[in-house]
Structures are given as C-alpha cells and as structure tokens.
Amino acid sequence: MAILPVLRYPHPALRAKCKAVEDTNDEIRTLFEDMTETMCAYPGCVGLAAPQVGVVKRLFVIDVSRKIGPKKNHGLLKLLNPVITYSEGEKISREGCLSIPEFLGDVKRARRVILRALDESGEEIEVPAKGLEAIAIQHELDHLDGILFIDKVSSLGRNLIRRED
Ligand SMILES: [Zn+2]
16 A cells, blocks of 8 residues: 555646546556545545546545545445436535645535446446535546536636635
8 A cells, every 4th residue: 555646736637538447457456545545644535536646547536434424425435437327406515626735616516416337346336425425426527537626616716715724
C-alpha cells in the first residue's frame, strides 16, 4: 500500500477522457488499495478518482461514511467502469476537491442516483445512492470524463468560494 501524490488543477490528466478498464487484475486491485489509502490520508475526503492520481482509467473509490458515519450509505466502494442508470431530483450542495484545494463551490446534482459498475473482483454491482453518497458518486464520475466541479458552479462565478485555512 502507498499514498499516491494527488494531481492538482490544471494538470492535463484531470481533463482526460478516461478509458474503460478491460479486466480486473492485481494491478487494478493494488491501485484501488493505494487510492483508498490516499483518500484516507485526507480528513474529510470522501472520494478519489483515478485521474487524480494520474491514471486515466474509469475507476474511483468513495466512502462517505468517513464524513457521515455508517448510516444510509454503502461505506467503502471500489468501482470500475461506473455508469449512472437512473437519476432523480435536484440538490445544490457545497463541494470541494483534493485537486482544487483552494476552492469550494455550490453545485447542482441529482438527489438520487442508481449506479451500475464492476467491483474489484469484476462482479457487476448496482448501487442505489442518495444524499452525500449520490453527490460523491456524481462528482467522481465527472472526473472520469475530465469534468471538474468548478465547471458546474454558477457561470457568474459568484458561487465559487476561496477556502479559508
Ligand atoms: Zn474531485
């Protein structure tokens, strides 16, 4: 296991359209472990997508229980080739990103989603999610298409807030 360096905007890997993972193997499983360890190295971080560590493949890890506890979410998920198959409602919430640490922004997302993906052993799984977990899934999925939360804040820019440390 290793903590990987997290790339920061405007690194070009963060704008890449990531490629589907052809098969699950030890390399992918090690990457998942390292990405999980990297996520856990940052307090409050609930998700990390492969391009953030320079791997332009369609996979991410999330674990919103790190922030909201074990209730009403799936805990740690390692997801390959994820696709949203259903979404419902709208919700605006404040987001941040390890790759853009200086800013927070209000982003409109679907309130509930159902995600279909492969797990680390290549089994197909379906994840119905709501609340923070639904938001995190949509945020991480966007990373796989080179989309960042700053692209989705108000075009006037007034919803982008500089983080105060
Ligand atoms: Zn992010």
